[in-house]
Amino acid sequence: MGAVASGTLERAPDAPGAAPAARGRRLPWRTLLAAAGGLVLLLAFPGYGLSWLAPLGPAALALAVRGRRARSGAWLGLVFGLCFFVPLLSWSGIFVGWLPWLALAGWEAVHLALLGAATATTSRLRLWPLWAAALWVADEALRGRFVLDGFPWGRLGLSQTEGPFLSLAAYGGVPLVGFAVALTGTLLAAALVALVRARGRGARRPAVLALIGALAVPLLGGLAWLPLPGASLTAGGPAVTVAVVQGDVPEPGLEFNARRRAVLDNHVTGTLDLAEAVAAGERDQPDVVIWPENSSDIDPYLNEDAARQISRAAAAIDAPVLVGAVVDGPGRFISNTGIVWDPRTGPGDTYVKRHPVPLAEYVPARDFFRFFSDKVDLVRRDFVHGTEVGLLEFGGARVGDVICFEVVYDGLVRDVVRAGAGMIVVQTNNATFGYTDESEQQLAASRLRAVEFGRTVVVAATSGISAIVAPDGSLAARSELYTADTFVEDIAQRDSTTLAERLGAAPEWVLTALGGGALLAVVLRARTRRRAAGAH
Structure with missing residues (x-):
């Protein structure tokens, strides 16, 4: 050369x-x-x-x-x-x-x-x-x-x-x-x-x-x-059965959030349908269930009806559910939170998104940016930045949780693997991007992460694309945009390390x-x- x-x-x-x-x-x-x-x-x-x-x-x-x-x-x-x-x-x-x-x-x-x-x-x-x-x-x-x-x-x-x-x-x-x-x-x-x-x-x-x-x-x-x-989901460690529920949203766009009860109901219904399929012997009994980001934009800590519906779904499927919720507080803030919801004891461990998206989940220098576009006022309350790495252990799984765009930040994903994650979960909501390539581009990042860390990556999206990504980056399952879908797969909880991680x-x-x-x-x-x- x-x-x-x-x-x-x-x-x-x-x-x-x-x-x-x-x-x-x-x-x-x-x-x-x-x-x-x-x-x-x-x-x-x-x-x-x-x-x-x-x-x-x-x-x-x-x-x-x-x-x-x-x-x-x-x-x-x-x-x-x-x-x-x-x-x-x-x-x-x-x-x-x-x-x-x-x-x-x-x-x-x-x-x-x-x-x-x-x-x-x-x-x-x-x-x-x-x-x-x-x-x-x-x-x-x-x-x-x-x-x-x-x-x-x-x-x-x-x-x-x-x-x-x-x-x-x-x-x-x-x-x-x-x-x-x-x-x-x-x-x-x-x-x-x-x-x-x-x-x-x-x-x-x-x-x-x-x-x-x-x-x-x-x-x-x-x-x-x-x-x-290779492409095996079960090699490399003890396997747990993981279910992903994509409940879908009433319509694409920013207004999906105005119908947040319908979004919650869709994910409850998807989980109840899965429970019926399990009871009929058509699906395997999951150890854990993954819901996407924004699957409950009604704070289940404050809204008893929302909490009751999530508990109903968790009890029906008889497995803990990782719920993507918007939670009030602290103070004037809200938080984008993953909550482990046990079928018997209710809400447990949480992960708060560490990297909220500027100008979408919080607005720095609001007066300055309002000069260019009044769309910044669509963000009425700023999301707080979480401080803890998203390692959640439930149902026999060691889940490294990252939320939405966090998957493209190298250090955030590396942190959950180094903390001991046996699999990576990406909770995301792509409803605000319509029928565009955003979901495909984000899924690509998950495929890179699977190879980078030698882990299966589970992508749970409200409206698509949800997917199960094998450790070689291949797709074991995927959904389409704006459809309701459910996956159930056995996934190994790996503890191997790659050179990239080291x-x-x-x-x-x-x-x-x-x-x-x-x-x-x-x-x-x-x-x-x-x-x-x-x-x-």
Whole structure:
């Protein structure tokens, strides 16, 4: 790869002395290439399902910014980001309008502008495909952490729900999967650059080496599957029988919450129907039952009728039920809470969502954001942040509970596994996103988590998509949107550890440092040259 990366273009278009007219002629083609790259990357994500296209996104961006200055790279990265994030996040505005959607997509695209600038800056270095791929990880680490705790949606790794790259989640989590995708793409870009340079010279060895490197990365991913768990739900530990109830909602949209009693009744009815099927010998008796987020938006601690209905369902199925509830308090707050409801003793252990969604579950600086959209006032009371890791033990299961978007935050899921979870549960409510790709995109994150931690992941959604994800990321069961459905599966309570769990965030930080170090090297080299020039 070093032989490939050591060469630079014969004349970088943005190099000192390059003709302004030449820059003007070439920039539109680069802009079109960046736009095409963003759209191609979009096609790799769930909803389109062409995951094998993912490396072409980083390849297009690397080619577009190759040899440019940081300012041009920032523009090209912004174009790439807008063409990717605006359609990817279109679900975020389905019921609240275009402004919140475009604001979120634009903010996410700003991070791709930073990536474009950094990639352009390091594109003249030896081994530039490696630095470019590492910068993808660094950019996603920044995007997932800063400003209102970040929003790590649409990371490269989350496009890979099957295939050779997915296995790498077990060794370095989502960051390593994303790095592998990006490196494959940047090596393809290097091969193309080398072929263009070799035209008429017959020196194709650098291009061949780069192409071999691009093929080697997914090949290594394919080999990495060999020691990993397969699709069995019951191997690896004592099994418990788990039921998932998707009760559905009266209608899509924000107004589902105005009919919260109907949503609760749907989940009670689904559980009663399951109990009848168990009594008839048509279904296995579950040890635990999982209801989704918002299955009881009536606080069962305060509303006796809601508590009575949940107790009725738990008693009928004769198993503890994990209920997703909205609970009043403390004070002016409310909480998004998972409650273990025992058929005999009622409510027990709880998990309070640790990462409520800003501008959806709580509104910081409300007056400021109201200036842009009055939709913030749809959030009438702010959700409190939970402080305890979501490990819940009931019915023989060790459940690591995460709620809705928490599944895309690496540390939150890692915490429940390290606390001793034998399986992971994602309680979610996607009713507010209509018939969009949001549910598929969120399910993709659950599939990555299954491989990352070698655990079965149970997704319970009010209106879909609910699913049982095997430890190899495959789907043992899944529902459709806006249908009532129930699953019953035996699931092993695993206690094995993956390398990804043991390493934690280390792969991400190492790759971030690698990209950051390359960028720093360019900056220091430029400063040294300026000082040397000034001395003469």
